[in-house]
Amino acid sequence: MTAYERHPPHPVGGTIEVIAGPMFSGKTEELLRRLRRATIAKQAVTLFKPARDNRHNTTDVVSHDARRQNAHAVADATALEAVVDQLIDADKMPDVIGIDEVQFFDYDVVDTCNRLADRGIRVIVAGLDLDYLGRPFGCMPLLLAHAEYVTKLDAICSITGRPAHFSHRVEGGSEDVQIGGAESYQALSREPYNDVVVRSHHRVAPSE
Ligand code: ADP
Numbered sequence: 497m498t499a500y501e502r503h504p505p506h507p508v509g510g511t512i513e514v515i516a517g518p519m520f521s522g523k524t525e526e527l528l529r530r531l532r533r534a535t536i537a538k539q540a541v542t543l544f545k546p547a548r549d550n551r552h553n554t555t556d557v558v559s560h561d562a563r564r565q566n567a568h569a570v571a572d573a574t575a576l577e578a579v580v581d582q583l584i585d586a587d588k589m590p591d592v593i594g595i596d597e598v599q600f601f602d603y604d605v606v607d608t609c610n611r612l613a614d615r616g617i618r619v620i621v622a623g624l625d626l627d628y629l630g631r632p633f634g635c636m637p638l639l640l641a642h643a644e645y646v647t648k649l650d651a652i653c654s655i656t657g658r659p660a661h662f663s664h665r666v667e668g669g670s671e672d673v674q675i676g677g678a679e680s681y682q683a684l685s686r687e688p689y690n691d692v693v694v695r696s697h698h699r700v701a702p703s704e
């Protein structure tokens with residue numbers, strides 16, 4: 497059996513698109529814009545978000561500029577696929593699936609996205625590429641590698657006004673995952689980010 501026979505071509509051309517960037521860079525806005533256009537094109541659209549992101553209404557995805565769209569809040573990638581299976585069983589196969597805050601899902605979301613794309617679905621995911629310490633965020637590096645299309649957005653640095661690629665946690669604890677908005681995070685460009693974060697977290701020994 498050839499590789500071509502083992503992996504038949506996509507039935508209707510599923511793809512993975514990743515929208516990545518720091519906080520406030522417009523990832524959610526861009527995700528909702530693409531989904532809105534798909535809806536205008538009369539395609540069946542389904543939006544997901546991780547159930548842990550409870551900043552806003554539990555069933556809406558909301559951007560910082562107050563755009564919102566109803567979404568399924570799911571605990572993990574298995575629950576997400578179960579919702580898709582239910583839709584397919586009900587003869588409501590989605591043409592387009594959006595996932596916001598995808599960095600909060602475990603690594604198995606990568607297989608899920610590939611399986612959905614293999615079934616011909618256009619999968620659009622939005623997520624933070626780096627965590628607040630500037631480390632690649634969970635599943636994001638893998639999603640960026642698997643994606644056919646990648647869009648990297650920047651925010652406006654709240655100190656310099658230049659393009660910002662880093663999310664700085666202004667206040668609060670040191671847990672890897674901490675949900676928050678403008679009160680907890682600010683977008684920074686490289687220089688001010690290095691000043692406030694790298695020095696405080698990496699370069700200064702705890703005893704200094
Ligand atoms: P993300 O999902 O990437 O966190 P959103 O799509 O929710 O971002 O919000 C983007 C919107 O946030 C922008 O259109 C703008 O109105 C607002 N905003 C607030 N602070 C900033 C900032 N520092 N840089 C850019 N946009 C900002």
Ligand code: MG
Pocket residue numbers: 523524525559596597
């Ligand atoms: Mg967002």
